[in-house]
Amino acid sequence: MPSLSEVIGHDGPRRLLQRLVARGRLPHALLIDGMPGSGRRTLSRGLAGALLCASMVDGDACGTCQSCIMVAAGTHPDLVELPHDGDAASDPSVDLVRDQVVAAARESPLIGPRRVFVLYGVERLRGAAANALLKVLEEPPAGTHLVMTTAAAAGVLATIRSRAQLLRLQPLGVAELERVLIRGGIAPGLAAARARSGGGSHRGLWRDAEDPAPISALRRLLEQGIDSGTVADAVAHLPSREPRNEDGVERTLAAEQRLVCRRWLEQVLQSLRADLRGADAVRAADRIERVLAAIRDLQRNLQPRLVIESLGLSLRN
Template identity: 50%
Template sequence: MRIAEVVGQPSVARLIARLIARSRLPHASMVEGVPGCGRRTVARAIAQALLCARPIDGDACGTCPACALCAAGTHPDLVSTPHDSESEDIPVDLLRDDIVARAYESPLMGERRVFILYSVERLQNAAANVLLKVLEEPPAGAYFIATTAQASAVLKTIRSRAQLYRLQPLAASDVAVVLGRAGIPTAEAHARSERSAGGHRGLWGDISPVPLEDLRALSRDGLRSEIVARVIDALPTSVTAEQEAAGRTVSAEQRRVLRQWLVALAHDFQRELRQDPSLALALRMERLANLHHDIARNLSPRLIIEALALDQERRRA
């Protein structure tokens, strides 16, 4: 994927290509955006542009052997963490052995090595400390690209050392383009795109609805047992055969879904904050970031949902 082929993010795409062309791209970048807006696509496009043997104006040529390997996911100098959003965290051993240790190795094909860290908000303190050392003094030619649904949920020590690029939610027309590229017929792609919420995630099949109004009510009005029960009832109660074969549990699936709900709520608050920059909304945003860390600590979904409401109760007291 070339940077020029990224859908719906023209400003960010132009900026990144310009920085690469001028050899000014920071060694650590962070790509933020709602699920389905193209975070992973942008990260891979940046990586391909950095590894391309014949770059054109800061973008990949798309035809050289390096580009072919990037497209196939087999370039030896491109390393990434698993991007399965169901993963509870990024293991320390994986970060130490597959990312940090390899960052100090010489590139195998060109002059650069690129490391993509998907959903970097999953990093906990121990793993973050391992990564922090290499971010503070990155080896020559090593580039780190992190993705996140919410930058404020990323540990501050990591966030402060990366240049942040914020992606915009996709317009329905852009979502239709993405679905069309995936082979979905035009009419069906347009029909599905009208149900999007700024991204294509979840539009490949059935959509899992976000109980946004109930979550807003808990955050705004405090603890109400009937709403807590309704939100908990909306969480999945089983896993698919594929998820079970991969070792996923019901509680892990519930935490994954709850994480997505909190991201949707955060972006809803962000839109409201632009119109009404109140302290109350800013405090709710801060609380949501803390709840992401609670999810990563494997707290039960009920405790996290109740914590969303109890924080409002404490502010009233």
């Protein structure tokens, strides 16, 4: 479940945010500055989880209320997360900012007292998109929180930067990187070796893995419903096994992820089918149904990340 306490590293900023949230003193706009792969996204989602939680504990998400479950599943109506800068076609367009942020901010939150907008890589915001966002930044409606991230605060338009509280993240230490990798399914020995070459960021450490999240580990994580966001993160960092199709044209990142994700789900299916002969046949049949539904979702071009996250939740219930 996204929460501040699940963030690895960044103890100072994390505790500061928890204190501010607990006292209801978090500034309406926050600019999180850190290198890519240093955990800006996990911190942003954890903060969103804390702000939206219905039974907050010490300024952090409880992890069990309906709001927390919806944040984890990516279905909370008061959480708007604009595309991550690792996603394809991710430049925040003016339409996206207008429709998803400006228009939504005018309306009251649907569930709790707050509404959270997460915008990644705001140094890319220019022109009309930046102007649209400024309207919200200048007069944030009550209960509205904007959590923005950047890899270069100096590159963010001064008009945006000056209206947000800056929070700088340090690069992750080797031990912290190792924990991030292990949580993402990398074997401990391999994780330790990779972490040493990380330079403070987990970017690039997932690729070229022999098997970054082996099928047994993926299945175990999914079945236990443990932090399906982490599983989805691992999926998002999968190496591309077939980078080119017959025409030699590069597949889009999303299509590759969908392909690899689908292959894994098919392997999960195979092993579940073997369980049909065992004592737990009814349970296995039920799970097969759910995995098949996830495969159908992938075919409908839903984001692999969302598909895996909701499968993780559904298998746990």
